[in-house]
Amino acid sequence: MTTRAGFVALIGEPNAGKSTLLNRMVGAKVSIVTHKVQTTRARIRGVAMEGDAQIVFVDTPGLFQPRRRLDRAMVAAAWGGAADADVVVLLIEAHRGVTEGVERILEGLADIGEGRRVALAINKIDKVEAPVLLGLSQDLNARFDFEETFMISAERGHGVDVLRHYLAGVLPEGPWLYPEDQIADLPMRMIAAEMTREKLTLRLHQELPYQMTVETENWEERKDGSAKIDQLIYVVRDGHKGIVLGHKGETIKSVSKAAREELEEFLGRKVHLFLQVKVRPNWLDDAERYSEMGLDFKDGNG
Numbered sequence: 001m002t003t004r005a006g007f008v009a010l011i012g013e014p015n016a017g018k019s020t021l022l023n024r025m026v027g028a029k030v031s032i033v034t035h036k037v038q039t040t041r042a043r044i045r046g047v048a049m050e051g052d053a054q055i056v057f058v059d060t061p062g063l064f065q066p067r068r069r070l071d072r073a074m075v076a077a078a079w080g081g082a083a084d085a086d087v088v089v090l091l092i093e094a095h096r097g098v099t100e101g102v103e104r105i106l107e108g109l110a111d112i113g114e115g116r117r118v119a120l121a122i123n124k125i126d127k128v129e130a131p132v133l134l135g136l137s138q139d140l141n142a143r144f145d146f147e148e149t150f151m152i153s154a155e156r157g158h159g160v161d162v163l164r165h166y167l168a169g170v171l172p173e174g175p176w177l178y179p180e181d182q183i184a185d186l187p188m189r190m191i192a193a194e195m196t197r198e199k200l201t202l203r204l205h206q207e208l209p210y211q212m213t214v215e216t217e218n219w220e221e222r223k224d225g226s227a228k229i230d231q232l233i234y235v236v237r238d239g240h241k242g243i244v245l246g247h248k249g250e251t252i253k254s255v256s257k258a259a260r261e262e263l264e265e266f267l268g269r270k271v272h273l274f275l276q277v278k279v280r281p282n283w284l285d286d287a288e289r290y291s292e293m294g295l296d297f298k299d300g301n302g
C-alpha cells in the first residue's frame with residue numbers, strides 16, 4: 001500500500017473560517033471559533049484521514065497588518081505555517097471578496113516561493129449567489145496562479161469533501177506522520193486553555209478579548225477518573241479583572257460552566273475547572289506568555 005502524508009496550511013484574513021474548516025476536516029473541535037477576528041493565536045494542527053492519505057491541517061492565525069508585538073508574532077506564525085507546508089489553501093470570504101487584506105496576502109504568497117502548491121477556497125458560499133462566486137473566482141485566478149479553486153461552506157460542509165479529496169491526492173508519498181487515531185497535535189492543557197479563552201472571547205466586548213490570555217496552571221488526574229484543572233486568566237488592568245469576574249462573579253461563573261461542559265464532552269469524563277484572574281499589566285510583552293501560546297517572542301522592532 002502506498003501511503004501519502006503531508007501538511008496543508010490554511011491561511012487567510014482573520015475570520016475567513018480557517019478554524020471552522022480545520023474542525024470540519026478533522027471531525028472534532030480542536031481549534032476554537034468565534035465570530036470575532038483574531039481568534040486563533042498560534043499554529044494548531046489537526047489530522048484528517050482520506051483513504052491512504054493522512055492530511056495534517058495547520059490552522060494559522062489570520063493575516064492582517066500587525067501593530068502590537070502579539071500581532072506580529074501571530075502573523076509570523078501564520079506565514080511560517082504556510083512556508084513549512086506541502087500545500088497552502090487560501091481561504092477567502094465569498095461575501096467580502098478581494099479586500100485590501102486579500103491583496104496583501106496575495107503579494108505575500110508570491111514571495112514565499114515558486115513550486116509550492118497553492119489552492120484557493122472561496123468560503124461562506126452560503127452567503128452569496130452563484131454569479132458572484134464565478135466573478136470572484138475569475139478575479140482571484142487572474143491575480144494569482146492557483147492550482148485549483150474550490151467553492152465551500154466550512155460551516156455547512158458544502159464542497160469540503162471535494163477539497164479533502166484533492167488534498168489527499170497531491171500530498172507526497174510517504175509514511176503517516178501521526179498515529180491513525182490522533183486528531184490533534186496540541187497538548188491537552190493548551191486545548192483546555194483555548195476552550196476557556198473561546199468562552200471568554202464570546203462574552204467580553206471590544207478590546208478585552210485581545211488583551212487577555214488563558215493558561216492551564218495545573219492538571220490533576222483524580223482517582224475517581226475526573227480531572228481537576230486550574231487555569232489563570234491574565235488581563236492587563238484591574239478594571240478588566242472586574243469585567244471578567246462580572247457582577248457577583250456571574251460572568252466568570254458562566255464562562256467556567258460553558259468551558260467545563262465542553263471539556264467534559266471532549267474528554268468524555270468529569271472535569272473540575274477552577275479559574276483565577278490575574279492582573280499582569282505587561283503580559284503582552286512577557287516572553288513566557290508567548291512560549292505558553294506556542295508563539296515566538298519577537299523583539300520590539302521585529
Ligand SMILES: Nc1nc2c(ncn2[C@@H]2O[C@H](COP(=O)(O)OP(=O)(O)OP(=O)(O)O)[C@@H](O)[C@H]2O)c(=O)[nH]1
Nearest residue numbers: 014015016017018019020038039040062153154155
Ligand atoms: N455563513 C458562514 N459562516 C462561516 C462559515 N465558515 C465559518 N463561518 C463563521 O465565520 C466566523 C469565523 O470563523 P473562524 O473559523 O473562527 O475563522 P478564522 O479564519 O479561524 O478566524 P481567526 O482565527 O480570527 O483568523 C465564525 O462565526 C464562523 O461560524 C461558512 O461557511 N459560512
Ligand SMILES: [Mg+2]
Nearest residue numbers: 018019039040
Ligand atoms: Mg481561527
